[in-house]
Amino acid sequence: MLRVGNCSGFYGDRLAAMREMLTDGELDVLTGDYLAELTMLILGRDRAKDPATGYAKTFLVQLRECLELALERGVRIVANAGGVNPPALVAAIRELGTPARVALVRGDDLTARAGALDLGTPLGAHAYLGAFGIARALTGGADVVVTGRVTDAALTVGPAIAHFDWGHDDLDALAGATVAGHVIECGAQATGGNYAFFTEIDDPLRPGFPIAELRPDGSSVITKHPGTGGAVTVGTVTAQLVYEIDDARYAGPDVTTRLDTVSLRQAGPDRVEITGVRGEAPPPDLKVSCTTVGGYRNELTVVLTGLDVEAKAALFRRQFEAAPGTAPAEVTWSLARLDTADAATQQQASALLSVVARDPDEKVAGRAFSKAAVELALSSYPGFFSTTPPAGAQPYGVFTAGFVPQSVPRHEVVHDDGRVEPIDPPALTRPLEPLTGGPGIPLGAGPTRRAPLGTLAGARSGDKGGNANIGLWVRSDSAYPWLASLITEQTIRELLPETAALPVRITRLPGIRAVNVVVEGLLGAGVAYHARFDPQAKGLGEWLRSRHVEIPVTLLPDREEL
Structure with missing residues (x-):
């Protein structure tokens, strides 16, 4: 040993x-x-x-x-x-x-x-x-x-x-x-x-x-x-x-x-x-990790509190984009509606609007971007403030995978x-062919109840270059046919709407009661590119576990509570 x-x-x-x-x-x-x-x-x-x-x-x-x-x-x-x-x-x-x-x-x-x-x-x-x-x-x-x-x-x-x-x-x-x-x-x-x-x-x-x-x-x-x-x-x-x-x-x-x-x-x-x-x-062939500095990146998140969140976000966006010198090569906006009506705390009453800029020129992504944000501090929507002060641009990376003999x-x-x-390379090689582990398993009819996927399934997710993977598994043989039949490309696109236009690949691994999901291109040019809120897809699996699906009543652990 x-x-x-x-x-x-x-x-x-x-x-x-x-x-x-x-x-x-x-x-x-x-x-x-x-x-x-x-x-x-x-x-x-x-x-x-x-x-x-x-x-x-x-x-x-x-x-x-x-x-x-x-x-x-x-x-x-x-x-x-x-x-x-x-x-x-x-x-x-x-x-x-x-x-x-x-x-x-x-x-x-x-x-x-x-x-x-x-x-x-x-x-x-x-x-x-x-x-x-x-x-x-x-x-x-x-x-x-x-x-x-x-x-x-x-x-x-x-x-x-x-x-x-x-x-x-x-x-x-x-x-x-x-x-x-x-x-x-x-x-x-x-x-x-x-x-x-x-x-x-x-x-x-x-x-x-x-x-x-x-x-x-x-x-x-x-x-x-x-x-x-x-x-x-x-x-x-x-x-x-x-x-x-x-x-x-x-x-x-x-x-x-x-x-x-x-x-x-x-x-x-x-x-x-x-x-x-x-x-x-x-x-x-061997995989080659190729890393490149793709340009400069800057980000600002402003807080929208209380009423008229959509209108406040639209006003700030129009003002920011109209500011002189703020025309980066790439701009991404995202609005996170974390607010609730009649909230008991200010945080619960607030949404977050983020803008990310990328440009080959550090000045465009840096000084011009920050200047526009600062100058709007007293002339935008009511309750304007940001989570952090505007800062300078930072270089961002791009990952690509190459291959060599x-x-x-x-x-x-x-x-x-x-x-x-x-050290000699191996004398015997074999071209790599994808292996997805077979089709889904037909599931017999029976009563179901709507509950979070994570009631039965565990998940772990992460990054593979610009792709994201989500490994799902269950802990009993009786639950695996349900998981294997549930997880399809269509289901993933319905449960995770941002994957709707992206290629999705499913692999079933019955020996360990698992299903693997790969979403191609979800992370853009890799983790250093920061293409999304969760750039390494670490929380993607937990988001999927929180989505509600139909679960056979016979599999639910506490039927009375659910």
Whole structure:
């Protein structure tokens, strides 16, 4: 068995988690995931200002406190905290003065070759590398492995490859470890954090971070250190399993994992067993994260209180658009009718009107935008005020996904002694074909009652570039036919009206009683573009759960109350 823990799900996660994971129980490997599409843009801009930066500085803070402890306990550390400048992080770790052997996995950075690879001229172009470089770094003796952009699951799969001596053709084992890695990659989201049924968690105050106990065949048990907060249940694991996925084929550089083969079982308190996962040969191409500064963005939200909300909003909009110099390349207006009639508090009597401007020129999106807002302060609708004072424009990012053949990145390991070892791409690949998991399940007739979807269904949602995903699941076999038949493209468009004109894809995963929904283009050009109120679609699933649908009376938990 190999025990792989996680201490970070994003750049900014709980700083104390590394020490907690090292002191609260036994581990063999400790991983940290610090990268996301937005983070790559932030780190790219950091490096553009200062060539010595571009990595996750919080990881270095954690190592300064915990690296000697990890060495004492024999725990090896694997993290993608190198960001867009992994060599600089390796140099900084060596300056800590510990005897740790540090290896670098490199080759993801394709920025200098972006034009020749038809990737345009992005600020950064980084390929998602696989796990075999991490594995070779560990078998080469590294105590700390630093990577740039690798797949999130690779942080777990790499140590498993090294420990169990898997090869490229051990597809089922690689797929099983990929599922385990996907479950623990986002930290406490696997142990009760951000969980739809959070009121059922006995100790939600400070969830412990997750651990995957991996076996030689790729099966695993997801758990956490004894005595830590949160919970590990089939529900918490399912919630993370359906987070930010596309369809039943979960593509990676080393293996395409069949999510429709996953089996989950509660194997004891805070222990969930994952078995049965099948793998297929990986696709011939690697995904490339391309980030670009798209221009400048500014936003203002004004409050409309009391009567005549629509008329007040129309007046302010006409005045703002008529102001000299306020003609940004793109302007978006949104009115949130949060007000109620005869409200007992001023907040309950108020609606919010937001205007977002984007323009290539910082002055147009900045000074001219703010000047127009300020000058209207005493000449607009009654009760005028804004939630924050007008401010300067900020650069915004655009994310696009590119693809290159697996052989394009120069995937290499730089061992602690300076030796460079190339990592060969997989010899066998298979073109990726979408797998939606079959049609809906016909549901027999019977009495129904209208109630929130979340009465029975959990959800977790997130971003995949410009797309949003919503993973829905139920906790009983009897409820799954209802969920599978309910969730269709038409239903999603009715329940979430802003999806009406967008492509919607549905994947059914009966093995884990789940349905995955992908809404294409909902997030515009990605999270850094801020296309909507919830730019990462984190709350989209909870909105869907709050919508009322027809539920068979036989499935309702408290029929008298409902």
